[in-house]
Amino acid sequence: MYEREYTTRRKRYRQLMIREGAGGLLVSNPADVRYLCGFTGSSAMALLLENAGYLVTDFRYKEQAALEVIGLRVIIRASGFGEVLSRLLKGRRGVKLAFDTESLSYAQVVDLRAALKGRARLTPLRSPLGLLRASKSRSELDTIKNAIRLAQKAFQEAVSVCGEGKRERDLALALDTAARRGGAEGRPFDTIVAGGPRGAMAHARPGGRRLRGFTVVDWGVVYKGYCTDMTRTLAFGKVDSRLRKAHGLVLEAQRRALEKIKPGARAREVDRAAREVIEEAGYGDFFGHGLGHGVGLEVHERPWISGESRDRLEEGMVFTLEPGIYLPGRGGVRVEDMVLVTLRGAELLTTLPRGLDPAEYLV
Numbered sequence: 620m621y622e623r624e625y626t627t628r629r630k631r632y633r634q635l636m637i638r639e640g641a642g643g644l645l646v647s648n649p650a651d652v653r654y655l656c657g658f659t660g661s662s663a664m665a666l667l668l669e670n671a672g673y674l675v676t677d678f679r680y681k682e683q684a685a686l687e688v689i690g691l692r693v694i695i696r697a698s699g700f701g702e703v704l705s706r707l708l709k710g711r712r713g714v715k716l717a718f719d720t721e722s723l724s725y726a727q728v729v730d731l732r733a734a735l736k737g738r739a740r741l742t743p744l745r746s747p748l749g750l751l752r753a754s755k756s757r758s759e760l761d762t763i764k765n766a767i768r769l770a771q772k773a774f775q776e777a778v779s780v781c782g783e784g785k786r787e788r789d790l791a792l793a794l795d796t797a798a799r800r801g802g803a804e805g806r807p808f809d810t811i812v813a814g815g816p817r818g819a820m821a822h823a824r825p826g827g828r829r830l831r832g833f834t835v836v837d838w839g840v841v842y843k844g845y846c847t848d849m850t851r852t853l854a855f856g857k858v859d860s861r862l863r864k865a866h867g868l869v870l871e872a873q874r875r876a877l878e879k880i881k882p883g884a885r886a887r888e889v890d891r892a893a894r895e896v897i898e899e900a901g902y903g904d905f906f907g908h909g910l911g912h913g914v915g916l917e918v919h920e921r922p923w924i925s926g927e928s929r930d931r932l933e934e935g936m937v938f939t940l941e942p943g944i945y946l947p948g949r950g951g952v953r954v955e956d957m958v959l960v961t962l963r964g965a966e967l968l969t970t971l972p973r974g975l976d977p978a979e980y981l982v
């Protein structure tokens with residue numbers, strides 16, 4: 620990532636800090652920390668002040684921080700975060716320090732309050748910090764597109780070597796192996812392969828069941844820090860006609876959602892457009908989760924695409940559309956693609972076919 624990009628990001632974080640009326644901003648979610656300065660360690664806090672910025676971590680990350688951190692002064696702590704922050708804030712009596720309510724635990728806030736007493740007033744951020752990462756830059760989009768290519772290729776390879784008669788866990792393993800071989804650093808969640816009635820569980824784990832009937836495969840890769848999240852439903856052998864119909868509905872729901880996507884649109888209206896298709900067909904009770912979520916350095920991040928979301932779409936946002944229908948005792952269908960918001964509307968980033976027939980995916 621280019622140094623200029625980090626400068627821009629720091630500027631945007633400081634603008635948010637000023638909007639919040641704060642003199643300091645405490646960044647604690649590892650994905651935010653990485654976004655802000657490039658540090659990939661799992662234990663650190665970044666402190667932004669109007670005219671200074673620090674990355675506080677510990678001995679384990681000393682060398683890594685020296686290599687990775689861009690634009691912030693690295694502090695290796697030998698005592699608690701609170702004590703170190705208190706020292707860094709010396710002389711700034713009563714500065715308002717904004718923190719992210721979604722990533723600090725209550726216990727951490729209590730400890731920090733005690734340590735910073737008289738130095739800083741910790742106040743919760745009103746606007747979610749994660750929104751700053753929601754619109755992706757050109758270089759982030761390049762990385763995400765490469766990650767998607769890798770994930771799709773892994774899926775096609777796995778389906779090619781692991782078909783009907785094999786077990787769910789064989790397919791999951793084949794997928795994971797193909798992804799790692801293709802250059803993935805890891806996976807953002809455990810691969811889901813759920814066939815038959817188990818497909819009705821949205822987050823089932825792959826087991827020893829043979830692949831037959833409707834099978835939901837939900838998988839992701841992490842590549843250069845960026846995640847992917849996609850789902851295909853495959854039909855092995857004899858198939859259930861109600862589920863086949865449900866699959867068609869899910870595809871139609873996705874198409875309607877795509878039409879609603881443009882900068883300025885409300886995320887909840889995108890959810891509504893898809894949900895209406897499923898409700899009108901009488902399957903509303905069987906689609907019990909949100910339509911989608913942002914994907915980036917975290918696999919679930921802003922914007923939220925759901926009925927309760929208050930997020931508005933902006934150019935550059937990347938998120939999933941994953942309508943599903945789950946029929947208890949019968950099985951489930953879900954199709955999940957990744958999309959990008961552009962000035963002209965939605966751009967589908969996933970390029971895999973969407974059909975039920977495994978043959979469509981063979982390489």
Ligand code: ZN
Pocket residue numbers: 837838848849850955
């Ligand atoms: Zn998924």
Ligand code: ZN
Pocket residue numbers: 848912939941955
């Ligand atoms: Zn998802």
